[in-house]
Amino acid sequence: MEQQSRSFNQIAIQKIKKNPLGIVSLSLILLAALVTIFAYFISADKVIDANQQNVILAHKPMGFQQKILEIPLDHYTRNNSLSDYFFGKPIETEQIAIDSYSIKGENISYIPYLGDGLKGEPVEISTNEWTSKGINLSEIEQEFIYDKTFLLGTDAYGRDFYSRLVIGTRISFLIGFIAVFISLIVGIPIGAIGGYYRGKVDDVIMWVINVVWSIPTLLLVIAITLALGKGFWQIFVAVGLTMWVEVARVVRGQFISYREKEFVEAARALGFSDMRIIFKEILPNILAPVIVISAANFAAAILVESGLSFLGIGAQPPTPSWGNLIKENYSHIIVGDAHLALLPGLAIMLLVLAFNVFGNVLRDAFDVK
Structure with a gap:
């Protein structure tokens, strides 16, 4: 059998x-x-949520380059921890857009950038702002004055849009992963118990399934979100708790067809417990349709999260997600900078399409016929 x-x-x-x-x-x-x-x-912006703002650089075009002067704040630390590379680091420097600079003794003189066609007045700042944090004079020009390129331009707050788009992938991808995980944890046991025991147990389970099934998914997610509160994890749980129904229906149907098979009868004759028969004998044989429905749910979860974020119920600013990136920038489709809304929309479309196509491929690959 294993072979x-x-x-x-x-x-x-x-x-x-x-x-x-x-x-x-x-x-x-x-x-x-x-x-x-x-x-x-x-990402180019290593700050948490890529939320380093510089309003003077708002709505710059793709590929825009600007000289930046960074002034360390009081809580600045030179050493980055491993968690900073995976979860971002807090804002530790003030970033100033400049046109030019010069170092004169113990002072740095710079002309701030005010926009095209405008020229600012020279500003002087003491090098003590850096040296007091253990930064040598030679390191100031090497690490704290540089040309920054904004690959996809900037948004209304002067934030690097490329970095926001990249980090927004986390919400959209993790929502699918965690929502599918929750749906499997809830849906598989409920569907298995209903399909295996049948009778009144199955009637009660089917009644619950039909009630939940009759409520529109978006309305149910909104209700759960309002009950749990707005936030990062709340939206994950809310979406997951609405997707278990499809898993439960598929698992229940498979258990009904397998519960009378010869190997199940043999397991009963050998005195195996119901839990062993359910989870060790039948469940491994129905994983193929469960995998297929999970791929479809993954795509559906991404769409639901994007819709909720667009409505302002999903991930809350400044946390970027593809949905709230569209919400923040959809007006620019008409007035200019259309890529700020089109690129996250294209990313959603491609990832959802990928999961739907891959789900169909899995269905065909695992089709025993």
């Missing part, structure tokens, strides 16, 4: 490898996963 199962899995993997759309969609999903993990390695 036959292994052969079946190998055949399914070969089918996926031979499907170009399957490979492309899987590559996009893996790329999103890597960006999720290493977001702060990839």
Whole structure:
């Protein structure tokens, strides 16, 4: 039996490898996963939520370059911890856009950038702002005065939009992962118990499923979110608690068809407990349809989160997600800087399409017929 199962899995993997759309969609999903993990390695702005603001640089075009002077704040620390590279670091410097600068003795004189066609008055600042933090004079020009390139321009607050888009991947990808995980934890036991025991237990479970199923998903998520509060984890839990119904229905249907199989009858004859039969005998045989429905739920969770963030119920600013990036910038589609809204929309479309396509590929690969 184990050898036959292994052969079946190998055949399914070969089918996926031979499907170009399957490979492309899987590559996009893996790329999103890597960006999720290493977001702060990839982003240009290492500050938490890429929230380093410089209003004077608002709405700059793609590829814009600007000389930046960084002045360390009182809580500045030179050494970055490992967590800073995965979760970002707090704002430790004040970033000033400048046109030019010169170092005169113990002072730095700079002309602030005020915008195209405008010229600022010279400003002097003591080098003690750096040296008091243990920074040598030679390091000031090397590390704290530099040309910064904004690959995708800036938003209304002068934040690096490329970094916001990259870090926003985390919310959109993790919402799918965590929502699917919650739906499996809730849906598999409920569907398994209903399909295996049948009778009144199944009737009660089906009544609950039908009640939850009859409520529109978006309205149910909004209700749960309002009950739990707005926030990062609340939206994850809310979306997950609305997706268990589909998993439970699929698992229940599979258990109904498997509960009368010969190997299940043999397990009962050997005196195996119901829990062992459910989770060790039947459940491993129905994983294929569960995987397929999970891929579809992953895509649905991303869309639901994006819609909630657009409505202002999802991840709250300044935390970036693709949904609230669209909300913040959708008006620019008409007045200019359309890429600020179109790029996160395109990212949502590609990731959702990748999961839907990959779900169809999995369905075909695991189809025993």
